[in-house]
Amino acid sequence: MSQAIVWFRRDLRLADNPALQAALDAGHAPIPLYVHAPEEDAPWQPGGASCTWLARSLRSLDADLRKLGSRLVIRSGSSLAEIEKVLDETGAEAVYWNRLYEPTPIARDTRVKDALKSRGLHVESSNAALLVEPWTIATLGGEPYRVFTPFWKNASARVAGQQAMARPASLPRIPDDVESLAVDELGLEPTVPWDKAFWTDWQPGEAGAADLLEAFVEGASHGYKEQRNFPDRIGTSRLSPHLHFGEISPRQIARQVIDARKPAIPETDLGHYLSELGWREFSHHLLFHYPHTTEHDLSPKFARFRWAQADPEVLRRWQQGRTGVPLVDAGMRELWQTGWMHNRVRMVVASFLTKNLRYHWSHGARWFWDTLVDADLAQNTQGWQWSAGTGADAAPYFRIFSPTAQAERFDLKGNYIRRWVPELAALPLPALYEPWNHAALAAKLAPDYPTSPIIDMRASREAALAAFQQSK
Ligand SMILES: Cc1cc2nc3c(=O)[nH]c(=O)nc-3n(C[C@H](O)[C@H](O)[C@H](O)COP(=O)(O)OP(=O)(O)OC[C@H]3O[C@@H](n4cnc5c(N)ncnc54)[C@H](O)[C@@H]3O)c2cc1C
Numbered sequence: 001m002s003q004a005i006v007w008f009r010r011d012l013r014l015a016d017n018p019a020l021q022a023a024l025d026a027g028h029a030p031i032p033l034y035v036h037a038p039e040e041d042a043p044w045q046p047g048g049a050s051c052t053w054l055a056r057s058l059r060s061l062d063a064d065l066r067k068l069g070s071r072l073v074i075r076s077g078s079s080l081a082e083i084e085k086v087l088d089e090t091g092a093e094a095v096y097w098n099r100l101y102e103p104t105p106i107a108r109d110t111r112v113k114d115a116l117k118s119r120g121l122h123v124e125s126s127n128a129a130l131l132v133e134p135w136t137i138a139t140l141g142g143e144p145y146r147v148f149t150p151f152w153k154n155a156s157a158r159v160a161g162q163q164a165m166a167r168p169a170s171l172p173r174i175p176d177d178v179e180s181l182a183v184d185e186l187g188l189e190p191t192v193p194w195d196k197a198f199w200t201d202w203q204p205g206e207a208g209a210a211d212l213l214e215a216f217v218e219g220a221s222h223g224y225k226e227q228r229n230f231p232d233r234i235g236t237s238r239l240s241p242h243l244h245f246g247e248i249s250p251r252q253i254a255r256q257v258i259d260a261r262k263p264a265i266p267e268t269d270l271g272h273y274l275s276e277l278g279w280r281e282f283s284h285h286l287l288f289h290y291p292h293t294t295e296h297d298l299s300p301k302f303a304r305f306r307w308a309q310a311d312p313e314v315l316r317r318w319q320q321g322r323t324g325v326p327l328v329d330a331g332m333r334e335l336w337q338t339g340w341m342h343n344r345v346r347m348v349v350a351s352f353l354t355k356n357l358r359y360h361w362s363h364g365a366r367w368f369w370d371t372l373v374d375a376d377l378a379q380n381t382q383g384w385q386w387s388a389g390t391g392a393d394a395a396p397y398f399r400i401f402s403p404t405a406q407a408e409r410f411d412l413k414g415n416y417i418r419r420w421v422p423e424l425a426a427l428p429l430p431a432l433y434e435p436w437n438h439a440a441l442a443a444k445l446a447p448d449y450p451t452s453p454i455i456d457m458r459a460s461r462e463a464a465l466a467a468f469q470q471s472k
Contacts, residue, residue, distance in 0.1 A: 001172065004028035004094040004122075005086055007035070007079075009105075011098040011128045011246035012061045013206040014068070015167035018126035019096040026122075028094060029172035032065055033086055034058060036076040036186045040108050044294065044377050047370035049339040050244075052195045053204050055188035057245050060205025062183070070171035074181045080112045087121070090178060094121060098128035098246070101284050102377045103291035131159050131250050132281055134288035144289035146298075146392040151285065152278040159274060164252040198339045202241065202373065209242035213253060217260045224269040228276075229409075231331075231342035232416035237273070238340070240374035243280065250277050283382035286392055294381050295362065297390035305471040308358040317454055318353055319367050321421070324450030325457070326432060327403040327411065328352045330420035337420075339373035344410055350387035351401035356460040358467065361388035397468045400461050407433045423448040 004023040011017055023030040038045040046054065062072040075082040083095060095116055100109065109125070116123045127133050132155040138144060145151035189195075202208065216237040220227060227235030242248045257265055257273060265273070290298055297303075317323055321332035331345035341349070346368075353364045361384040368384070369375045385391025389399075411417055414432045418425045424432055426445040431438035436452045443451070 001029045002027065002094075003031055003090050003092040004096055005033050005083060005090075005092050006030045007033050007083065007095060007097040008061065008072070009034075009097065009100060009246075010244065012057045013209075013247050013249070014061075014064055015206065016128070016164040016249045016252050017098070017167075018128050018165065019098045019124075020168065021165050022124055022126055023094070023096045024168060026094065028092075030070070030096075031073060031086065031090060031092060031174060031178065032061075032070060032171075033073045033075065033083065034061075035079045035082045036074065036181075036188075037079045037082075040079060041102075041104055044102070044104065044369065047372075047375055048190065049195070049198075049371050049373045050375050051188040052190060052198070053202070053241055053245065053339070053373045055183050055186065056199075056204035057247060058183045058186075060207070060247075064206060065171065068168060068171040069173055071174050072180065073174065073178055074183065074186070076181060076186060079108065080115055083112065083116070084119075086178070087119075090175070094124070096124050096126070099125045099133075101130070101134060101288050103287075103294075128249055129246060130281055130284055131155065131162065131254065131277065132285075134285045137285070145282070145285060148279065148282050148393045151282050152275055155281055156274060156278060159254050160258060162251045162254065164249060164255050195339065197337050198373065201338050201340070204241070204245070204247070206247045209239060209248035212237060212239055212242065213248060213256055217256055217265070218262075221257060221260070221265045221269055221273060222263075224265075225272040228272075229344050230411070231334075231345050232411055232413075232419070236343070240376075240379075241340070244374050244376045244379075250280065253277065279382075280379060283376075283378040286382055287378040290392075293385060293391070294377060297388075298385055298392050299390045299394065302390045302471065306358075306467050307360040310357075310359045310363050314357065314454055315359070315363060318349070318357070322450065322454075323352070324436065324453040325352065325403050326417045326421055326424055326435065327407040330411075330417045333420040335368075335371050339371065341372070342416075344406065345416075346383060347387055347395075348401050348403050348406050350384060352403060354384075354388040355397075355400045355464045356455055356457060358460070358464055361385060361390065398465055400464060402457075402461075404434045404457075421449070 006020050006023050020030055065071050113123050137155055220235050227233055239248060254274060254277060257270060287293065319332060321329035323329055328349050331341050331349045335341040350364055353359050354361050365380055365384040368380055382391060386394045389395055389397030407417060414429055417432055424446045427435060431441050435442035435446055435449060
């Protein structure tokens with residue numbers, strides 16, 4: 001039987017894996033290969049939280065492959081050189097992979113494809129990660145979309161017909177002489193276990209993703225449109241890291257939520273959930289067409305905007321959740337302790353950084369990149385540019401989130417703040433939301449919390465609006 005390499009990257013699953021399926025359909029025995037080459041993603045090589053997730057995800061993939069009779073071959077070094085070594089060792093005749101859409105991997109994959117083709121090999125790539133690939137959709141004028149609503153109106157029409165592929169029932173054995181590194185040898189996990197608390201919440205790998213989706217379909221999907229806004233509840237699917245690493249595909253998710261029947265997900269919740277998957281698609285569409293946006297504002301309106309010079313100590317206090325603004329601190333601590341932060345709170349902490357502190361969004365994007373288990377270049381870039389007002393179809397700059405008003409609306413009893421900022425736990429409402437306006441009570445009941453915010457909330461809001469006016 002002829003052999004083919006299936007080059008796994010961010011498609012760490014066996015079901016609905018078109019590259020794996022294409023190799024099997026062509027009659028090859030697949031050799032599942034993972035090449036650890038973080039420097040090939042520079043300057044956006046995976047951050048700390050992503051690496052520790054990846055280690056677990058690779059172990060899970062290897063275990064799943066072994067159950068089917070195969071195993072994961074792990075190498076480290078240049079992707080092309082390692083693929084070529086495995087080709088030489090095994091005599092494989094073809095290489096299959098699923099596409100990535102960020103600028104640096106695209107350039108690398110193009111080089112790899114050219115080099116392999118010039119050796120006369122069959123090279124084939126597939127779409128495993130998106131419902132609508134960025135070059136397959138455009139405005140009536142033939143331009144990339146920059147506004148979400150028309151993008152999704154067009155793209156969503158293609159969703160309902162998509163089917164996911166089944167996982168193979170078994171896979172051929174990999175010859176013993178094909179060597180593999182152990183996951184431990186990749187140095188992905190921290191030597192000081194700062195990620196210990198992550199794993200009560202997360203189970204990296206295909207089974208963990210499937211369990212979360214099932215729980216969501218049976219539970220939080222009902223009422224999603226409302227519940228998704230409340231950070232103290234499990235009101236969302238929490239599938240973002242699994243989607244990033246390709247442990248589940250958006251096709252599988254869409255299929256399962258659309259087909260749910262016991263009972264069916266209410267139309268408004270279903271439509272809203274699919275549109276959030278649509279924001280993921282839109283993020284990839286934007287990054288593909290505007291690759292410079294990982295570092296630079298998309299909107300030309302901000303060319304003359306005067307961002308503040310970032311003070312390292314202030315930035316550190318934001319990162320560590322010590323700003324003196326309870327909802328901001330709660331979010332930043334949730335992020336540090338679990339590797340994830342609720343979407344509403346992401347918007348609040350991002351607004352605080354880019355508007356109250358007036359720091360360029362890239363400071364926040366970098367911190368999220370290192371600390372989020374779902375850190376994704378397209379979604380993180382879009383999320384930060386949207387929050388800062390510099391992106392496509394962004395929140396207008398003058399819409400500045402008030403952390404107090406957001407907490408009053410979405411952390412009704414203060415449970416979220418109390419959970420993540422325990423030194424505030426004894427404060428009653430409404431002092432919990434803005435302790436600086438209840439100084440005597442705060443001094444008595446929350447003596448270990450900052451007595452005032454790191455920046456005057458009202459004055460900084462006005463200064464941000466004035467700076468925006470001036471830059472016009
Ligand atoms: C400043 C900022 C930075 C962000 N950085 C990232 C990031 O690095 N990686 C990431 O996956 N998401 C990012 N997001 C988007 C969003 O916060 C997360 O996708 C969401 O919180 C994940 O939780 P969930 O899986 O429970 O979402 P659900 O509500 O269950 O939504 C399902 C899926 O839809 C996608 N999605 C949901 N909301 C958004 C959105 N606003 N934009 C794009 N896709 C969305 C995600 O893939 C998510 O898993 C960011 C948002 C902001 C405001």
